Amino acid sequence: MRLRSGATTALAVGLLGVAATAAVADRDDDGQNRQAIDTRADYTPFERFTPLAESSNCPGEGSGKQANPYNLPAGGTEGPDRYDQAIVFEESDPVTPQPPQGSQPFAEDLFDMNTQNEFGKDAGRYVFRTHEVGAATEPSDPQSVGGSQVTVTDLKTGETKNLADRNDWERFDGIVWTPQGTILAAEETSAASGRDPQVTQANAGLVYELFVDKDDPSRLDPSRERITPGDGTTDTVRDGIRARPALGSKSHEGMRFDKRGFLYGIAETRGENQTATQSGGIFRFVPDRKGDLSRGQLSAYDSPNRKDGAGRWQDLDRTAVQVDADAEAARRDVNRYQRPEDVETGESTGKDKNNGGQTLYVGITEDGSDGSSEEGAFAIDVRQKDRPFGYRYVGKQTGTIANPRPGNASEATGFNTPDNLALDRKGNLAIAEDGGGNGDDVFIAAPPRGSDDDDDNGKRRDDDDNGKRREPARTVQRFASIRDCAAEGTGIYFALKGTERFSRSHPNPEVRKLVNGETLFVNRQHAGQTSPVDQLVAIAPVEDDENDDDGEDDDG
Numbered sequence: 335m336r337l338r339s340g341a342t343t344a345l346a347v348g349l350l351g352v353a354a355t356a357a358v359a360d361r362d363d364d365g366q367n368r369q370a371i372d373t374r375a376d377y378t379p380f381e382r383f384t385p386l387a388e389s390s391n392c393p394g395e396g397s398g399k400q401a402n403p404y405n406l407p408a409g410g411t412e413g414p415d416r417y418d419q420a421i422v423f424e425e426s427d428p429v430t431p432q433p434p435q436g437s438q439p440f441a442e443d444l445f446d447m448n449t450q451n452e453f454g455k456d457a458g459r460y461v462f463r464t465h466e467v468g469a470a471t472e473p474s475d476p477q478s479v480g481g482s483q484v485t486v487t488d489l490k491t492g493e494t495k496n497l498a499d500r501n502d503w504e505r506f507d508g509i510v511w512t513p514q515g516t517i518l519a520a521e522e523t524s525a526a527s528g529r530d531p532q533v534t535q536a537n538a539g540l541v542y543e544l545f546v547d548k549d550d551p552s553r554l555d556p557s558r559e560r561i562t563p564g565d566g567t568t569d570t571v572r573d574g575i576r577a578r579p580a581l582g583s584k585s586h587e588g589m590r591f592d593k594r595g596f597l598y599g600i601a602e603t604r605g606e607n608q609t610a611t612q613s614g615g616i617f618r619f620v621p622d623r624k625g626d627l628s629r630g631q632l633s634a635y636d637s638p639n640r641k642d643g644a645g646r647w648q649d650l651d652r653t654a655v656q657v658d659a660d661a662e663a664a665r666r667d668v669n670r671y672q673r674p675e676d677v678e679t680g681e682s683t684g685k686d687k688n689n690g691g692q693t694l695y696v697g698i699t700e701d702g703s704d705g706s707s708e709e710g711a712f713a714i715d716v717r718q719k720d721r722p723f724g725y726r727y728v729g730k731q732t733g734t735i736a737n738p739r740p741g742n743a744s745e746a747t748g749f750n751t752p753d754n755l756a757l758d759r760k761g762n763l764a765i766a767e768d769g770g771g772n773g774d775d776v777f778i779a780a781p782p783r784g785s786d787d788d789d790d791n792g793k794r795r796d797d798d799d800n801g802k803r804r805e806p807a808r809t810v811q812r813f814a815s816i817r818d819c820a821a822e823g824t825g826i827y828f829a830l831k832g833t834e835r836f837s838r839s840h841p842n843p844e845v846r847k848l849v850n851g852e853t854l855f856v857n858r859q860h861a862g863q864t865s866p867v868d869q870l871v872a873i874a875p876v877e878d879d880e881n882d883d884d885g886e887d888d889d890g
Contacts, residue, residue, distance in 0.1 A: 371452045371453060371681070371682065371683055371830065372683065372685075372759060372830070372831045373683040373684055373758060373759050373828040373829060373830060373831055373851070374759060374831050374850075374851030374852050375684075375758040375759055375828040375829075375851070375852045375853070375854065376758055376759055376760045376762070376852070377758050377760075377762050377764065377778050377813060377854070378410070378760050378762055378778075378780055379410075379762075379778050379780050379809055379810075379811035379813075380410050380411060380811070381410045381411055381412045382409070382410045382412060382413070382414070382875070383407040383408070383409060383410045383417065383778075383811075383813060383875075384407050384408045384409065384410055385407060385811035385812050385813070386405060386407050386775075386812040386813070386814070386815055387812075388748070388812075388815075389748060389772060389773035389774075389775055389812070389815045390405050390773030390815040390816060390817045390819065391773065392772075392773055392817070392818075392819035392863065393817055394817060394818055394819075394863040394864035395817040395818045395858075395863070395864055395865065396864050396865050397424060397426065397861070397864075397865035397867035397869065398421070398424075399420075399421045399424075399842060399844070400421075401421055401865075401869065402419055402817070403419070403816060403817055403818060403821070403858045403869060403871055404419055404776075404814045404815065404816055404817065404823075404856070404871065404873065405814065405815045405816075405817060406418070406419060406813075406814055406873065407812075407813060407814070409875065413875070413877070414875035414876055414877050415875075415876060415877050415878045416875075416876050416878070417814075417873055417874065417875055417876060418847075418848055418873070418874065418876045419848065419871050419872065419873045419874075420842070420844035420845050420847070420848040420849070420871070420872045421844075421869050421870070421871060421872075422461070422487060422489075422842075422845055422849065422855070422870045422871070422872050423441075423461075423487045423494055423869070423870040424867050424868065424869040424870070425441050425443060425445070425861075425867045425868045425869070426867050427441065427494060428440075428494075429441045429485060429494050429495065429496050430493060430494070430495045430496065431495075431496045432495050432496055432497055432498070432552075432553055432554070434573070435497070435498040435499070435554055435573060435574060435575060436483075436484075436495065436496035436497050436498050436499055437496070437499060438483065438496050438499050439496070440496075441465065441483070441485050441494065441496070442465035442467045442481075442482070442483045442485075442499070443465065443467055443868060444465055444466040444467050444859055444860070444868065445463055445465065445824065445825065445857040445858075445859050445868040445869070445870060446463065446464040446465065446466040446506065446507050446509075446824050446825055446857070446859065447463065447464050447507060447508055447509045447588075447676075447754070447824065447825040447827075448461055448462065448463045448509065448825040448826075448827045448855055448857070448870070449461075449462050449509050449510055449511045449517070449682075449827060450462070450511065450683075450827070450829060450830050450833070451511060451515075451546070451551040452511040452682065452683065452830055453511075453515065454515050454548055454551070455548060455549055455551075456551070456836070457830060457832065458489075458829065458830035458831075458832050458833035458835070458836065459488060459489055459490055459551075459833070459835075459836040460486050460487065460488060460489065460551050460552055461486065461487045461489060461855065461870070462484060462485070462486045462497065462509060462511075462517060463484070463485055463486075463487075463509065463825060463857070463870065464482065464483075464484055464506035464507055464508070464509045464519050464520075465482055465483040465484070465485065465506055466482065466505050466506055466507055466522065466859075467480060467481070467482055467483070467504075467505070467506075468480055468482075468504045468505060468527065468528075469481055469482070469501065469502055469503065469504035469526075469527050469528025470501035470502070470528060472501075480501065481499055481500050481501040481502065481503050481504070481528070482499065482500070482503035482504055482505060482506035482519075482521070483496060483498070483499040483503070483506065484496075484497045484498050484499070484506065484509070484517070484519050484544065485497060486551075486552050487870065488552060488836075489833060489836045489837045489840060489845070489849060490836035490837070490839045490840065491839070491840075491841075492840050492841045492842060492845070495552050495553070497544065497546075497552070497553070497554065498544060498554065498574075498575060500575075501528065502528035502529060502530055502531070503521065503528065503542075504521055504523055504526065504527060504528045504539070505521055505522045505523045505539065506519050506520070506521060506522075507520060507521070507522035507586060507587045508520040508522070508541075508586050508587050508588050508589045508599070508676075509589075510589045510590060510591070510682070511682075512543070512591065512627075513591055513595055513625060514625050515546070515548060516543050516544060516545050516546060516558070517543070517544040517546060518541050518542070518543055518544075518578070518589055518597075518627075519541070519542050519544060520539060520540070520541040520542070520586035520587070520589060520599070521538075521539030521540055521541075521585075521586060522539055522585050522586055522587050522602055523538060523539045523585055524538050524539070524584065524585040524601075524602075524603055524611075524612065524660060525537065525538060526538055526539060526540075526583075530567075530577055532567045532568045532569040532577065533566060533567050533568075533577045533579050533583075533656075535566070535579070535583075535656050535657050536579055536583035536656060536657065536658075537583055537657055537658045538583045538584045538585060538658055538659075538660065539583065539584060539585055539586050540577050540578070540579060540581075540583055540586075541577070541578045541581040541582075541586060541589070542575055542576065542577055542578065543575070543576050543577075543578050543627060544574065544575055545558035545559045545574045545575070545576075546574075554573075554574030554575070555574060556572040556573050556574040557572070558574070559572045559573070559574055559575075559576055560628075562626075562628040562629075564629070565578075565579070565580065565628035565629060566578075566579030566580055566656045567579060578627045578628065579655075579656040580619070580627065580628060580629050580630055580632070580652070580655075580656065581597065581599070581619050581627065581632065582599075582601075582617060582619075582632050582650075582655045582656070582659030582660075583655065583656055583657060583658055583659055584601040584603075584617075584658065584659040584660040585601050585602040585603055585660065586599055586600075586601075586602070587599070587600055587602045587674075587675045587676055587677075588600065588675060588676030588677035588678070588696075588697070588754070588755070589677065590677050590678055590679040590681060590682060590694070591679065591681050592679050592681060592692065592694070592716060593681060593691075593692065594719070595621065595624050595625065596618055596619065596620050596621075597618070597619040597621075597627070598616070598617065598618050598619075598677050598679065598694050599616075599617050599619075599677060600614075600615065600616055600617060600671075600674035600675065600677060600696065601613055601614060601615050601617070601659065601660040601663065601674070602614075602673055602674065602675055603660055603673070604672050604673055604700070605664070605670030605671050605672060606670055606671070606672040606702040606708075607672075608670070609664070610661070610664060610665070611658065611660060611661040611664060612660055612661070612664060613634065613660050613661075613663035613664040613668055613670050614660075614670050614671040614672055614673060614674055615634040615635065615660065615663040615664075615668050615669065615670065615671070615674075616634060616635040616669070616671065616674060616677075616694075616696055616712075616714070617632060617633065617634050617635075617659065617663070618632070618633050618634075618635070618647050619631070619632050619633075620633070631649055631650075631652070632649075632650050632652070632655045632659060633647035633648055633649045633650055634647070634648050634650060634663040634666070634668040634669070635647060635648075635668065635669050635714060635722055635724060636648040636666075636667075636668040636669050637669055637724060640669055640670070641669065641708075641724075642712075642724040642725050642726065643723065643724060643725070644721065644722075644723050645669070645721075645722050645723070645724060646720065646721070646722070647720060647722060648663075648666050648668050650662045650663060650666060669724075671696075671698050671702075671708055671712070672698065672699070672700040672701060672702050672708055672709075673698065673699040673700045674696050674697065674698050674699075674712075675696075675697045675698070675699055675752075675753045675754070675768070676696075676697045676753055676754045676755045677694060677695065677696050677697075677755065678694075678695040678755035678756060678757055678763065679692075679693065679694055679695070679757075680692075680693070680757060680761075682756075682757070682827075683756075683757075683827070683828045683829065683830050683831075684756060684757025684758050684759060684761070684828050685757060685758075685759050685760070685761055686757060686761060687760070687761025687781040687784065688713065688715075688761070688781055688782070688802060688803070688804075688805070689713075689715040689716075689717050689803050689804065690717050690803075692715065692716050692717040693713050693714065693715060693716065694713065694714040694716050694722075695711055695712070695713050695727065695755050695757075695763060696711070696712040696713070696714070696755075697711055697712075697752040697753050697754065697755050697765065698710060698711070698712050698752065699751050699752060699753055699768055700751070701730070709729075709730040709750060709751065709752070710726060710727070710728045710729040710730050710749075710752060711727045711728040711752055711755065711763060711765055711779060711807075712724060712725075712726060712727060713725055713726075713727035713804075715803065715804055723804060725804050725806075726806060727763075727779070727806055727807055728749070728752070728763070728765065728779045728806065728807050728810050729806075730749060730750045748775070748812065749765075749767075749775075749777050749810055749812075750767065750769060751767050751768050751769040751774075752765045752766070752767060752768070752777075753765075753766050753767060753768035753822075753824070754766040754768075754823070754824055754825060754826045755826070756826040756827055756828050756854075757828070758828050759828075760780075760781075761780075761781040762778050762779065762780050762781065763778070763779040763781075763807065764776055764777070764778055764813070764826050764828070764854070765777045765778070765779060765810070766822070766823045766824065766826050766856070767822070767823070768822050769822075772819060773815050773816060773817075773819050774815070774816050774819075774821075774822045774823055775812050775813075775814065775815045775816075775823075776812075776813045776814040776815075776823055776826065776854075776856065777810050777811060777812055777813060778810065778811055778813045779807035779809070779810040780807055780808050780809050780810075780811075781802070781807060781808065782802040782805040782806065782807065782808050783802070783808065784802055814856075814873065816858065818858060818861055818862065818863040818864065818865070819863055820860060820861065820862030820863040821858050821859060821860045821861045821862060821863070821868075822859055822860055823856045823857065823858065823859070824856070824857040824859040825855065825856065825857045825859075825870075826854065826855070826856050827854075827855045827856075828853075828854060828855075829849070829851075829853045829854075829855060831851055832851070833849060833850070833851070833853070834849065834850040834851060837849035837850065845872065847876075848872050848873070848874040848876075849872045849874070850874055852874050852875050853872045853873065853874040854872070854873040854874065855870065855871070855872055855873075856871050856873065857869065857870055857871065858871060
């Protein structure tokens with residue numbers, strides 16, 4: 335995201351699948367049935383798309399459902415014929431308020447990150463997004479304009495609702511569906527201007543847990559909220575929303591869980607500037623009780639060379655992190671990075687094909703002020719609980735890090751300022767740029783081959799279970815480029831397999847066609863060239879012979 339008022343990257347990639355027959359995989363502590371969380375998207379470079387040779391030349395793009403905000407590629411050697419796009423929701427569309435938590439009858443500006451209801455009843459029916467606007471001018475005045483918001487779009491009916499808003503909320507950015515079937519939404523600010531009156535110790539942004547109704551996730555269910563004395567908030571009212579100061583007061587952005595139920599995030603600051611209060615750190619939260627985010631240990635990645643390699647999770651003071659976790663991390667002198675932003679694991683809709691499926695990916699937007707090259711996608715092998723190993727996964731302006739193929743411009747140049755991240759079912763990492771003003775792109779980084787041997791047909795095969803350990807991506811290629819160069823692509827998210835069960839009833843025929851098991855959701859945030867209207871865009875592969883599309887999953 336951009337470090338200016340109300341800016342962030344939320345690119346939503348949605349892969350929507352055929353009728354869901356996923357079996358129940360497990361049951362969480364709250365009794366919530368959990369289905370397998372998968373997407374059908376396969377965006378492998380060259381095989382599934384022909385990379386774009388260059389970024390958009392900024393022709394601009396209007397608003398409305400007919401808009402085409404992105405330049406898209408042709409299909410690859412294994413299909414499809416091409417890619418197309420549809421506008422699912424835009425800022426000017428009507429919004430139904432959900433009082434008292436969601437009182438506004440409109441959508442705020444600055445669409446940021448996206449998620450779906452990833453398991454439970456009607457899994458995949460809803461798309462939730464954060465809006466990265468600032469706090470109200472007078473947070474204590476209910477009539478004051480402003481305050482961040484979470485909205486939800488029903489892919490079956492096309493209706494969008496205001497799930498929750500508050501005057502003191504500011505710069506909502508990260509959002510994640512939790513293993514408990516709740517939603518976390520986080521503030522991206524290192525100096526809070528609209529302080530939560532019930533978490534007065536916090537100097538920076540907070541994470542809020544939203545307890546959605548299990549039978550109707552488009553609304554909150556206050557009865558699910560537990561009042562937990564000593565959790566860092568004086569809140570004693572069950573309204574379906576609870577601050578989680580144990581996760582740290584800091585400039586939050588991306589958030590993801592791992593297989594153990596540990597939560598990862600960052601502090602979106604410039605740690606390389608070596609200030610006393612900003613670490614730009616990479617954080618891990620381990621709850622004291624599995625599934626309960628009210629208490630736990632926040633720590634930060636630390637290694638002897640201060641950059642990468644074998645390290646540890648440095649525990650932080652539990653009281654200090656509720657005041658300013660970034661400053662506490664800087665005081666402990668953990669590894670510092672220059673504007674880390676989004677994080678990704680294989681526990682959302684995509685699959686991780688590296689390090690036994692236990693990798694944390696981190697988008698780092700800028701190089702270090704000490705001249706070191708940090709800009710790119712950083713990876714941490716978290717296979718061993720307390721022995722993380724960090725390494726460069728994708729570097730700036732290179733495809734395979736060390737060996738871009740000669741003459742391939744899209745592989746050797748043009749990739750920079752990475753921000754939002756998302757994994758598809760083949761372990762390809764989608765990376766949205768946040769350069770600003772130069773036709774920001776979405777790149778796809780393919781994982782290293784998992785095996786050097788061939789199958790019986792002489793074709794190289796991947797080790798889908800384990801993948802390579804601690805190796806860089808084998809190539810990174812330009813997939814899409816935004817036409818409105820005042821805007822950036824944010825909230826990339828590959829949609830849940832089975833989403834098309836709902837989208838096939840959507841009133842817009844283009845949404846019915848393109849929101850399916852291979853859709854990439856991405857926002858047009860900060861729209862400004864030709865139109866100021868932010869939009870949620872669905873991108874998906876298209877076969878020109880529609881009779882060829884039998885709707886079957888061809889993943890074997």
